Amino acid sequence: MSLGRLLRRASSKASDLLTFNPGAGGSSIRSGLDGEIIFSKNNVCVHPAEPLPGLPEHHPGYLCVHVEKDESLGTTLILTWVPNSRIQRQDEEALRYITPESSPVRRNARRRGRRPHSRPPAAQEEDEDEERLIASTEEGDEGSCELSDEVSRDSTMGSDSDTFSSPFCLSPVSEALCESSSSVFLDNESRELCEESMNHSASSASSLDSHAPSEGTGQSQGMRWEEQQKVLALEQLCGVFRVDLGHMRSLRLFFSDEACTSGQLVIASRESQYKILHFHHAGLDKLAEVFQQWKCCRETQLKDQVSDEKSCMQFSIQRPTLPSAETHPEERLYRRLDVTIWLRHLNHNGQVEEEYKLRKAIFFGGIDPSIRGEVWPFLLHYYSYDSTSQEREAWRLQKRSHYHDVQQRRLSMSPEEHSEFWRKVQFTVDKDVVRTDRSNHFFRGENNPNVEIMRRILLNYAVFNPDMGYCQGMSDLVAPLLTEVQDESDTFWCFVGLMENTIFISSPRDEDMEKQLMYLRELLRLMLPRFHHHLTRLGEDGLQLLFCHRWILLCFKREFPDTEALRMWEACWAHYQTDYFHLFLCVAIIVLYGEDVTEQQLATDQMLLHFSNLSMHMNGELVLRKARSLLYQFRLLPRIPCSLHDLCKLCGPGMWDSRYIPTVECSGEHPDSQSCPYGGTSTPQPSGSKTRDIFTFRKHT
Secondary structure, three states: OOHHHHHHHHHHOHHHHOOOOHHHHHHHHHHOOOOOEEEEEEEEEEOOOOOOOOOOOOEEEEEEEEEEEEOOOEEEEEEEEEEHHHHHHHHHHHHHHHOOOOOHHHHHHHHHHHOOOOOOHHHHHHHHHHHHHHHHHHOOOOOOOOOOOOOOOHHHHHOOOOOOOOHHHHHHHHHHHHHOOOOEOOOOOOHHHHHHHHHHHHHHHOOOOOOOOOOOHHHHHHHHHHHHHHHHHHHHHOOOEEEEHHHOOEEEEEEOOOOOOOEEEEEEOOOOOEEEEEEOOOOHHHHHHHHHHHHHHHHHHOOOOOOOOOOOOEEEEEOOOOOHHHOOOOOOOOOOEOHHHHHHOEOOOOOEOOHHHHHHHHHHHOEOHHHHHHHHHHHOOOOOOOOOHHHHHHHHHHHHHHHHHHHHHHHOOOHHHHHHHHHHHHHHHHHHHOOOOOOOHHHOOOOOHHHHHHHHHHHHHHHHOOOOOOOOOHHHHHHHHHHHHOOHHHHHHHHHHHHHHOOOOOOOOHHHHHHHHHHHHHHHHHHOHHHHHHHHHHOHHHHOOHHHHHHHHOOOOOOOOHHHHHHHHHHHHOOOOOOOHHHHHHHHHHHHHOHHHHHOOOOHHHHHHHHHHOOOOOOHHHHHHHHHHHHHHHHOOOEEEHHHHHHHOOOOOOOOOOOOOOEEEOOOOOOOOOOOOOOOEOOOOOHHHHHHHHHHHHHHO
């Protein structure tokens, strides 16, 4: 579609085209008016996959969706995203053709183009206020224009000017539409912009706190590595993105606020390419309405077509909510454990009083990051709860000497022993540590001494526990410990406690993982019979639960941001009423985000893709609250299958009280024993009806 055609249409219907109207949008889709823009929004962001020094987190741009004729689909939607920086380079050229010299907007654009980067914030706010005033005085005039605020820094994300209402602002979008008629996922035509950003960031790269040596080749190599990462990231972020939504494999909308207006749009192509667009300032709810209307139109258009390729697109809207009636009754009664509350749990000798209450408070409220380094050693069994402050200091000195002995054993290996150790352990450790948490400031940069400390801890642990040795994933577990504890010896012994005294571990043994999966399958059968039935229908592949292996092995570290993942770790380490709270977290994720699996009857590979796409898009606090609610429901069950008997026996007193003592029912799956080893009683009910009866009892209790 030509630039002139777009501008003429925008000039005559600016207010309708560039502000969403549900009725008009649905009509446009149904009528199939070629080129009709049915949605637009500014300040829609793309983010780097991992934060990099010198590279902003937010890269805002202008997004629009327009209708286009399609031979196979009848009507399709074209989504285009253009970075604001590219629009700002072209707006004056566009103004030259569509606004007179005397236009206030034209003058304002020239003034903004001359604005120096070092302008004081107060002056910038005055100019922005003047722009908004000019735009408001012209509102309602035919062909009126409102110039968008310049968005090139994180601080501009708070701007209220999120919508383009100017015909000239469509020029870069029109240009993008004319450049290519095919789907483009990563358009690198804006390489010039990447180079400009690189030149701008190069001057500040030397000031980055990378913990690397200040001279020598190590620093230059670190600089080159970081610059290469920024170049790659900018090449993917700064190009115009244009895609035919009708030929995508899936569209998924994830709302991140309770009002369901902000969140992420995740687009997946059939070639497994992904684009994530972040809506920080509302608008996602309106786009969801557009997609819902389009989905209905597609279903009408394709009802007589049998081609799977034409109708294979998956569309879902994730609005996870948790009604107050479904939450744990003690939810929100505990606030985060801070210094003041922590000191209240200690007596004058430094001993923890009422350990159970402390663990309960951590289970519900979490720990303030400022005291994690002091509290985590208790949760990980490095310190005893009844130890005094003086005893803990003496213990630290003793364990520090022990750690030194372990390290000396590693360093004094014979050449033959060292060769075998390098082949079985060190080679893998050396590869893993340099790739672990590189976006974390604590491990950032080449030749970072903290990376070397993490490497020593893992190598020494393989010597300390040769039966377990090292397996991939351990570096992901030890990195947060080192970040919070910040002492090599203390971190080592906390890691030992994590690996030996908790169930929430990365296990190298298949039988341990299978035991976890068996418990999870039984919990799903008990609490989500419909989902479990779907897994059973898929056969052995479905019952392997491949989609949750990473959840268990890496302790949700790849599924949630660090702040939320560590909050889940603390809830698991609290051992409040169960040692297997991580399994209740797994069930909570499936309850909140797995409805599409059963609704669309997804196959095993599609189910794996569905949950993989959820990574970093789930609400961790909501998952935690739901998991606590599920544990509460499980605790109130009048009877449990014997297969789940061990789920609560290791955590000590407190799991079952005198009012709720469940009956153990034998599942009948004991081939090596004639009677149930747990003393379970048999039941004539089929397993399906039994699980439903158990679950509905909780609702009426």
